[in-house]
Amino acid sequence: MDAVILKGRADGFELSLDAAAAFTDVCTRLEALLSHLYKDTPSGNVNFVIETGHRLLTQEQRGAIEAIFAEYPRFAVRLLHSDVVDADTVALRVAKARTTFAGGIIRSGQTLAVPGDLVFTGVLHKGGAIRAGGSVFVMGNAEGVVHAGYPQNAYAVAAGHLAKLTQVRIADAVEIVADEDYGDDSLCYMSDEHLLVHTTIDQLQAVRPQIFERMEES
Numbered sequence: 001m002d003a004v005i006l007k008g009r010a011d012g013f014e015l016s017l018d019a020a021a022a023f024t025d026v027c028t029r030l031e032a033l034l035s036h037l038y039k040d041t042p043s044g045n046v047n048f049v050i051e052t053g054h055r056l057l058t059q060e061q062r063g064a065i066e067a068i069f070a071e072y073p074r075f076a077v078r079l080l081h082s083d084v085v086d087a088d089t090v091a092l093r094v095a096k097a098r099t100t101f102a103g104g105i106i107r108s109g110q111t112l113a114v115p116g117d118l119v120f121t122g123v124l125h126k127g128g129a130i131r132a133g134g135s136v137f138v139m140g141n142a143e144g145v146v147h148a149g150y151p152q153n154a155y156a157v158a159a160g161h162l163a164k165l166t167q168v169r170i171a172d173a174v175e176i177v178a179d180e181d182y183g184d185d186s187l188c189y190m191s192d193e194h195l196l197v198h199t200t201i202d203q204l205q206a207v208r209p210q211i212f213e214r215m216e217e218s
Helices: 024-039 059-070 087-097 201-207 209-217
Strands: 004-009 012-017 046-051 075-081 098-101 111-114 117-120 129-131 136-140 145-148 157-160 165-170 173-176 186-190 196-200
Touching: 004 024, 024 059, 024 075, 024 173, 046 059, 046 145, 059 157, 059 165, 111 117, 117 129, 117 186, 129 136, 136 145, 157 165, 165 186, 165 196, 186 201, 196 201, 201 209
Parallel strands: 012 046, 046 075, 098 117, 111 129, 117 136, 129 145, 136 157, 145 165
Antiparallel strands: 004 012, 157 186, 165 173, 186 196
16 A cells, blocks of 8 residues: 555545555655646645544654645645544543633633633623633623634634623634624624624524534533
């Protein structure tokens, strides 16, 4: 079996790495495939998905693959996927899967941060912030900044009592809240165009069905 197998996809190409092959052989084969493909596709950007199977790449090995791709400016790795994960990643995923319920008072200059979803029932003063790796559901009185999907979870939402906030953030997008934008049962999410869209929370199932289903199960 070849150390690297190239397959076509609707949105680019897939590279499957043989878990049993020596990593030096993987790099050699990858270099040869990309060099040949670069000549066959003289224009346009090309995306790649790399499947490593049961091979768990080290940071050094990831760097070696990135260095190979750097030689071909029009080629980019869209996703690098493995069937196995390390212990730290497992712990992080478990933490992100949890929903935190928090009350209390968050004053100016203070930040409440959680790794997963957050249901906030307390008081958030102006100048304070609540931040979550997942979605944020505001049930209390919030006048500061709500940041959902920190740092780059664009699927997350901010919902609930958003009308008095100064800012809503999702991943790396920011919106200054105006009085007319939000009601007491608001929903803010990121569109495919990377824009923040606000609607009502009864639209959650339509725009984010996975989040809606997770809420029903909890």
